[in-house]
Amino acid sequence: MSPARTDSGFTLVEALVALGxxxxxxxxxxxxxxxxxxxxxxxxxxxxxxxxxYNILVETVAADSAPALGARALERRFAxxxxxxxxxxxxxxxxxxxxxxxxxxxxxxxxxxxxxxxxIATSPEAAP
Numbered sequence: 001m002s003p004a005r006t007d008s009g010f011t012l013v014e015a016l017v018a019l020g021x022x023x024x025x026x027x028x029x030x031x032x033x034x035x036x037x038x039x040x041x042x043x044x045x046x047x048x049x050x051x052x053x054y055n056i057l058v059e060t061v062a063a064d065s066a067p068a069l070g071a072r073a074l075e076r077r078f079a080x081x082x083x084x085x086x087x088x089x090x091x092x093x094x095x096x097x098x099x100x101x102x103x104x105x106x107x108x109x110x111x112x113x114x115x116x117x118x119x120i121a122t123s124p125e126a127a128p
Contacts, residue, residue: 049104049113052078056085057102057118066122067100075107082107097121 010018056074060067071088088101098120103112 045106046113048079048081049083049106050116052076052083052085053102053104053114053116056087056104057100057116060087060089060100060102061118061120066098066120069098084109086112092119 056076067087067089069089069091071086074085074087076083076085084105084107086101086103088103090099090101092099099117100120101115101117103115105112
């Protein structure tokens with residue numbers, strides 16, 4: 001009879017299967033991290049655009065005189081980034097009120113990251 005053989009450790013096939021499983025799990029974790037980073041950048045951009053849009057909206061509403069009707073484009077540097085902002089002042093059915101729309105997007109972006117609106121009361125003399 002041959003002496004009893006005791007196996008210890010893993011075979012090459014078992015080691016390769018375990019390595020493959022860990023590699024697939026690692027790829028999944030890297031993809032999850034990449035998605036999380038993209039989401040974080042998008043949320044940060046939207047938050048900064050909202051803050052900038054609200055700041056411009058407050059500046060427009062708080063001005064000494066009623067804003068003139070029409071659209072104007074602004075370029076601002078905010079939080080270390082370049083932004084393109086559109087301010088549109090439109091008439092409303094009430095001649096003593098105007099609607100102000102502010103859209104902010106990062107320079108080079110195709111669509112605004114945020115768009116906000118407000119209404120402002122004007123004196124009847126300022127109405128068109």
